[in-house]
Amino acid sequence: MPADNTRYLITAAKQRHELTRFKVIQAPRELDSTGAVVTFQTVAQKASVARSWLYTQSDVRAEIERLRTTARALLRAAVA
Numbered sequence: 001m002p003a004d005n006t007r008y009l010i011t012a013a014k015q016r017h018e019l020t021r022f023k024v025i026q027a028p029r030e031l032d033s034t035g036a037v038v039t040f041q042t043v044a045q046k047a048s049v050a051r052s053w054l055y056t057q058s059d060v061r062a063e064i065e066r067l068r069t070t071a072r073a074l075l076r077a078a079v080a
Contacts, residue, residue, distance in 0.1 A: 020047070020049060021057075023046075023047040023048065023049070024043065024047045024049055024054065024057065024060050025060065025063075026047075027042075027043045027046040027047040028043050028060075028063055028064055028067055030046065031043065031046060031067075032067050038064060038067040038068055039064070039068060040054050040055070040064055043060075043064055
């Protein structure tokens with residue numbers, strides 16, 4: 001009977017998830033601080049994740065939408 005390696009797989013999956021979350025949380029902050037456009041596409045590219053996955057993360061989604069809205073308001077104010 002093969003050894004039960006389930007706990008190692010679970011630990012690895014949790015670590016991978018935590019690293020991914022860290023990259024995804026940092027990406028919009030870095031993009032915003034450099035003046036780059038913050039969109040789901042740019043965040044996904046910067047963090048090397050699928051754009052569809054970003055939509056499933058409610059906190060990340062809210063932050064991207066907030067930064068995107070703020071950028072649009074600033075752009076409108078600069079044009080006016």
